[in-house]
Amino acid sequence: MEDRQWMYTGRSSQNSLTDEWINKTDAFLERAFARIKGGRDTWCPCSKCGNLRRQTKLEMGKHLVRHGFTSDYTIWIYHGEVDRGRDEAIRQRIEQYDDDAGVGDMLDDYHEGRREEEPEATAKAYYDMLCAAQQPLHGHTKVSQLDAIARLMAVKSQFSLSRNAFDIMLTVFGSLLPEGHILPKSMxxxxxxxxxxxxxxxxxxACTKGCILFRKEYAEAKYYIKCESSRFLEVDSGDGQKKQLAIPVKILRYLPFIPRIQRLYMCEESAKQMTWHKTGRRYNAEKLVHPSDGEAWTKFDAIYHEKDREARNVRVALATDGFNPYGMAAAPYTCWPMFVIPLNLPPGVLFQRQNIFLSLIIPEHPGNNMSVYMEPLIDDLVRA
Structure with missing residues (x-):
């Protein structure tokens, strides 16, 4: 196979392109679109789209000039080249939605892997669900059962439909579909x-002052004695005493990130990307193109040798900031979402939306108590 380092060495910025890069990129575009029959767009390999979005030839050319090629894409598996016979499996996508990208890969990897060993129970349940959900809704459509349910659930959420209204909607839609359809009959x-x-x-x-979280040794407590804060809202009972309602004063919402990291390893393609920090090729050793090239990462490797030996060990970054979810014109309020970002991934996909995991939603400004709200996240990091 030809050497394709030109894809990365020939473009240092959108204003600095070598003649080789321009000529070979033009040839790539011609090749990519020559194989398309009855369509005007195909998967865009720029670092922004990452082969997850489709673009026309003109737009793809603009993207490649502006953003460059996505990292480590030297085998053009999305544009006609075969990588170990997996081209067809990789291209099995639900094209209407970017969020469904990778489902075909996971199913393919699952069936190949079953010949060698059975997956653990959680993964097996997940794959079995995907296999069932990929069935067409009925014999005259390519829309899958999973796709149909996802769309209808989105409508339910957008318009705040009640459970009863959603059940009626499913019944009406079901009566309009051909006989033998597999649309669920109820929520x-x-x-x-x-x-x-x-x-x-x-x-x-959480304590109203942010002193503690009511978990572990405080799981059954109704007050925090040190700051005399009530766990629940209090009202006057009429006899001069205060009565607690079953309504918590403050709630921290936590979405564990470990199961989402595990799903990255359920697909061969994303599992391979999770080792890029150690196995990925750098085309310019003098440039810092990934966090693993930095001084902090190198020092960590020097201290924790056992962590460095296994490329699949996950390293994450934490990011947070406050904002008003109701807009500037609404009543003053702020919440602080905290995100977990797996740093193992290649530069081209590292900060794509699907790889940035919301983990905490902290109510109001945390002030000096950020470490208190981070306790469940830190516990998972230590356990991992």
Whole structure:
């Protein structure tokens, strides 16, 4: 195979392109679109789209000049080249939605892997659900059962439909579909199908002053003695005494990140990307192109040799900032979301939306108590 370092060495910025890069990129575009039949767009390999979005030839050319090629894309598997016979499996996507990218890969990897060893129970349930959900809704459409349910659940959420209204909507839609369709008949059936997709979610009660979280040794406490704060809202009971309602004063929402990291290893393609920090090729050793090239990463490797030996060990970054979810014109309020970002991934996909995991939603400004709200996240980091 030809040497394709030109893809990365020939473009230092959108204003600095070598003649080789321009000529070979033009040839790539001609090749990519020559194989398309009956369509005007195909997967865009720029570092922004990362082969997850489709673009026309003109737009793709602009993207490649502006953003460059996505990292480590020297085998053009999305544009006609075969990588170990997996071209067809990789291209099995639900093209209407970017969020479905990778489902075909996971199913393919699952069936190949079953010949060698059975997956653990959680992964097996997840794959079995995906296999069932990829069935067409009926014999005259390519829309899958999972796709249909996801769209309808999005409508339910957008318009705040009640459970009863959603059940009626499913009944009406079902009566309009051909006989033998597999659209669920109720919200219960839809949720049962989506159960394996669900991520763990915890609501943790917090002290109104941010002193503690009511978990572990404080799990059953109704007050925090040191600051005399009530766990629940209090009202006057009429006899001069205060009565606690079953409504917590402050709630921290925690979405554990470990299950989402595990799902990155369920697909061969993303599992391979998770070792890029150690195995990925750098085309310019003098430039810092990834956090693993930095001094902090190198020092960590020097101190913790056992962590450095295994490329699959995950390193993450934490990011947070406050904002008003109701807009500037609404009543003054702020919440602080905290995100977990796996740093193992290649530069081209490191900061893509699907790889930035929301982990904490801290109510109001945390002030000096950020470490208190981070306790469940830190516990998972230590356990991992």
């Amino acid at each position: 219960y059936e839809a949720q049962k199908l989506l159960h394996a997709l669900k991520m763990p979610y915890e609501q943790i009660h």
